[in-house]
Each structure stands twice: as C-alpha cells, then as structure tokens.
Amino acid sequence: MTLSPEEMEARIVRYGDLKPCRSAFIDAHTPGSNQKENFTIVGGGVSESSDQHVHISDTPGFNIGAAGQPPKCLNSLHTHSTAEVFFVLSGRWRFFWGRYGDAGQVVLEEGDIINIPTGIFRGFENIGTDYGMIMAVLGGDDAGGGVVWAPQVIENAKEHGLVLGENGKLYDTKAGQSLPEGVQPMPLLTESELARYPELPASEVVPHYVARYWDLMALASNSPAKVIGENALLRDKPGFEVELLTRGSVPAQPASCDQHEVLMVMRGHWKLNWEGGSRVLAPGDTCAIPPQLAYAIEPAMSGEASLYRVRSTDDPAGPTWRG
Structure with missing residues (x-):
C-alpha cells in the first residue's frame, strides 16, 4: 500500500x-x-x-x-x-x-x-x-x-x-x-x-x-511500553491497545500492521517515513495510519521524545469495569 x-x-x-x-x-x-x-x-x-x-x-x-x-x-x-x-x-x-x-x-x-x-x-x-x-x-x-x-x-x-x-x-x-x-x-x-x-x-x-508518564518512559527505554491491552501494564481489552514509544523503542525498519493505528505525539518532533513521502509530527498532532501501510517513525530533533500509539483490536469496545 x-x-x-x-x-x-x-x-x-x-x-x-x-x-x-x-x-x-x-x-x-x-x-x-x-x-x-x-x-x-x-x-x-x-x-x-x-x-x-x-x-x-x-x-x-x-x-x-x-x-x-x-x-x-x-x-x-x-x-x-x-x-x-x-x-x-x-x-x-x-x-x-x-x-x-x-x-x-x-x-x-x-x-x-x-x-x-x-x-x-x-x-x-x-x-x-x-x-x-x-x-x-x-x-x-x-x-x-x-x-x-x-x-x-x-x-x-x-x-x-x-x-x-x-x-x-x-x-x-x-x-x-x-x-x-x-x-x-x-x-x-x-x-x-x-x-x-x-x-x-x-x-x-x-x-x-x-499509569504515570515517567514510569512508562523507563519501561519504553528499549521497546514500546504496553500501556493498555490484554498483557499490558493496565490489563484491559477495551477494543484498542495503547503503547508509549520513545526514541529508544522505535524500530529502525519500516513495518506495517493489519489493524488501524493512530499516532498521538506527546513530546518532541517525529519524522514519519513511508513509501511515498515523509512528514514531521509535532506535540499534539494526531496521525491516522491505515492498515497495511509500511512506515517508520524517528525523532526529528534531540531531547525528550515520546508518543502514544493506539491500535484497534477485535475485542468489544467495553466495558472496562466488571465489578
């Protein structure tokens, strides 16, 4: 794609x-x-x-x-x-x-x-x-x-x-x-x-x-921190998964996913690369990545860099509380 x-x-x-x-x-x-x-x-x-x-x-x-x-x-x-x-x-x-x-x-x-x-x-x-x-x-x-x-x-x-x-x-x-x-x-x-x-x-x-941001930053030093999901820090299946990515936890090579993904930048500027172009995302920007699109993302500047990635799952959309 x-x-x-x-x-x-x-x-x-x-x-x-x-x-x-x-x-x-x-x-x-x-x-x-x-x-x-x-x-x-x-x-x-x-x-x-x-x-x-x-x-x-x-x-x-x-x-x-x-x-x-x-x-x-x-x-x-x-x-x-x-x-x-x-x-x-x-x-x-x-x-x-x-x-x-x-x-x-x-x-x-x-x-x-x-x-x-x-x-x-x-x-x-x-x-x-x-x-x-x-x-x-x-x-x-x-x-x-x-x-x-x-x-x-x-x-x-x-x-x-x-x-x-x-x-x-x-x-x-x-x-x-x-x-x-x-x-x-x-x-x-x-x-x-x-x-x-x-x-x-x-x-x-x-x-x-x-979940506290600085705890997640530590967990995401080498690989994405799984924040919300079946096997995440906050164990849940609300119809989507959430990860925190940092400059040390993003893969260098482009990869695609079968599910929809949304990138939500928390800190720093990030360069989004895909076959066909590149764009820079800033704090507060939101980017909807379609399924099957191979992309890579990397910090565009020095300093603190983090983003939340939300990925759809086949689970029902709730509930999260089953008391």
Missing part, C-alpha cells in the same frame, strides 16, 4: 489546526463548566451539538478527541458504556468519580494516562495555572452511543437554558430553541438505576487504571 504526501497530510490533524466547540455538551452554559472547549479529531465522538467540527470522520474502531480547559474549569459528571482513556498533553488535572464526584479522585500530570472504568460517573478539572489539554480515546465506532449525565447535571443545565432531548440533541432555550414536536426531554435516571453505578474508592481505581 502507498499514500501520496497529500493523502497522508489529510490523515494528520495538526494541533494548531484543531477547531474547538464550546457548545458540545449539556453543561456548556453552567457556571464553572462554560469555558471548556471540546475537539473531535477522529470519528464523530459523542458531542451533543451540531456545531461540533469533525476533523476526520472515518472511525478505526475507536474515536479520538480532546478537551481544553482554563484553570478551575470543570467537565461535569457523566458516564459511558465503552472505554474512555485520557492522557494529559498539557497542564495538571484532577479526575474524580462517583454519583456526586466524591467517591474518589486522582491528580494527573503531563503524560500520565487514565483508563476510566466504565459504569461509573466521572468528571475532570484543570487544576493547573494555565490553559490545559487532555487527549481522549473512546471505544467503539459510535463511542457507546452518547453520554449519560448525572441527574443534577441535567437539572443545573436547564436552569441555564440548555435542554437535552431524548434524541441526544441539545436545545438552547435562551437562543429561542425548543424541543421539536414529539421529542421529550432526556429522562433523569431513577434511584434504582443510579444504584447500579458503583462508588469505587481510589484504592480500587488508581492502581489498576492509572
């Missing part, structure tokens, strides 16, 4: 070209959450707004997105039926979970990665001093069919003009919008339904679902 430089460039989403959406989810008007930006990079994601820009619409068995937030900005409590993995590209972030967000929490620094268990309510907050960005991998081509919000999130959003329809679409009453005829508001979860969502302490989540 070969690709022209133009065809490959169409499969690269540059960090500087990311187009944000500030109305992607139901908490877009809620104070404390109304400054967040959402990015849909590969696949349609789970945005509830028609204003969300999708950079690459084809899905490789999973979705890639990102969230950018200024300090003290919150992403409200929600849950998914498939995997949701984040790594911190920039900033310092607090991830918290539980019905009211008080069951447990963990702070992640740049490069750290978390594979949040399915079936629990989760949220996150930028606790750094500057605008921060986290990159996300969502399991499945349809990313689990959307987001399930904690009841208080839906109620708070209504007070600030946003109503979520049972069709999964947002309607802004402050902008004169209303639910279409025949569409009812998204029903709140009942107490019996809420009781099925576990309240996991940090002692059950952090050891099995969080």
Whole structure:
C-alpha cells in the first residue's frame, strides 16, 4: 500500500489546526463548566451539538478527541458504556468519580494516562495555572452511543437554558430553541438505576487504571511500553491497545500492521517515513495510519521524545469495569 504526501497530510490533524466547540455538551452554559472547549479529531465522538467540527470522520474502531480547559474549569459528571482513556498533553488535572464526584479522585500530570472504568460517573478539572489539554480515546465506532449525565447535571443545565432531548440533541432555550414536536426531554435516571453505578474508592481505581508518564518512559527505554491491552501494564481489552514509544523503542525498519493505528505525539518532533513521502509530527498532532501501510517513525530533533500509539483490536469496545 502507498499514500501520496497529500493523502497522508489529510490523515494528520495538526494541533494548531484543531477547531474547538464550546457548545458540545449539556453543561456548556453552567457556571464553572462554560469555558471548556471540546475537539473531535477522529470519528464523530459523542458531542451533543451540531456545531461540533469533525476533523476526520472515518472511525478505526475507536474515536479520538480532546478537551481544553482554563484553570478551575470543570467537565461535569457523566458516564459511558465503552472505554474512555485520557492522557494529559498539557497542564495538571484532577479526575474524580462517583454519583456526586466524591467517591474518589486522582491528580494527573503531563503524560500520565487514565483508563476510566466504565459504569461509573466521572468528571475532570484543570487544576493547573494555565490553559490545559487532555487527549481522549473512546471505544467503539459510535463511542457507546452518547453520554449519560448525572441527574443534577441535567437539572443545573436547564436552569441555564440548555435542554437535552431524548434524541441526544441539545436545545438552547435562551437562543429561542425548543424541543421539536414529539421529542421529550432526556429522562433523569431513577434511584434504582443510579444504584447500579458503583462508588469505587481510589484504592480500587488508581492502581489498576492509572499509569504515570515517567514510569512508562523507563519501561519504553528499549521497546514500546504496553500501556493498555490484554498483557499490558493496565490489563484491559477495551477494543484498542495503547503503547508509549520513545526514541529508544522505535524500530529502525519500516513495518506495517493489519489493524488501524493512530499516532498521538506527546513530546518532541517525529519524522514519519513511508513509501511515498515523509512528514514531521509535532506535540499534539494526531496521525491516522491505515492498515497495511509500511512506515517508520524517528525523532526529528534531540531531547525528550515520546508518543502514544493506539491500535484497534477485535475485542468489544467495553466495558472496562466488571465489578
């Protein structure tokens, strides 16, 4: 298989070209959450707004997105039926979970990665001093069919003009919008339904679902560090595998894979070579590699260099928590 430089460039989403959406989810008007930006990079994601820009619409068995937030900005409590993995590209972030967000929490620094268990309510907050960005991998081509919000999130959003329809679409009453005829508001979860969502302490989540960047860098000194997968540091089968690669762990010779791969640069500049051309990837860039394309990647500059590689598998897209 070969690709022209133009065809490959169409499969690269540059960090500087990311187009944000500030109305992607139901908490877009809620104070404390109304400054967040959402990015849909590969696949349609789970945005509830028609204003969300999708950079690459084809899905490789999973979705890639990102969230950018200024300090003290919150992403409200929600849950998914498939995997949701984040790594911190920039900033310092607090991830918290539980019905009211008080069951447990963990702070992640740049490069750290978390594979949040399915079936629990989760949220996150930028606790750094500057605008921060986290990159996300969502399991499945349809990313689990959307987001399930904690009841208080839906109620708070209504007070600030946003109503979520049972069709999964947002309607802004402050902008004169209303639910279409025949569409009812998204029903709140009942107490019996809420009781099925576990309240996991940090002692059950952090050891099995969080990996620290500098630990992974040490593991990846000579070969790729297997981060998420059947035989990885974080043992799981969410429909994709994740590895961390460094300058010491990338093979010199081109190789191909039968599965879709996505390269997500963490640190440094990387030169991507394939039959037909080469391109340089910078921190925050995302590149979708098609199956059967032989390629090699190497650091283009001295200094720290790392990237996450996500590879599709034939496993179901979740769940990651089977309590």
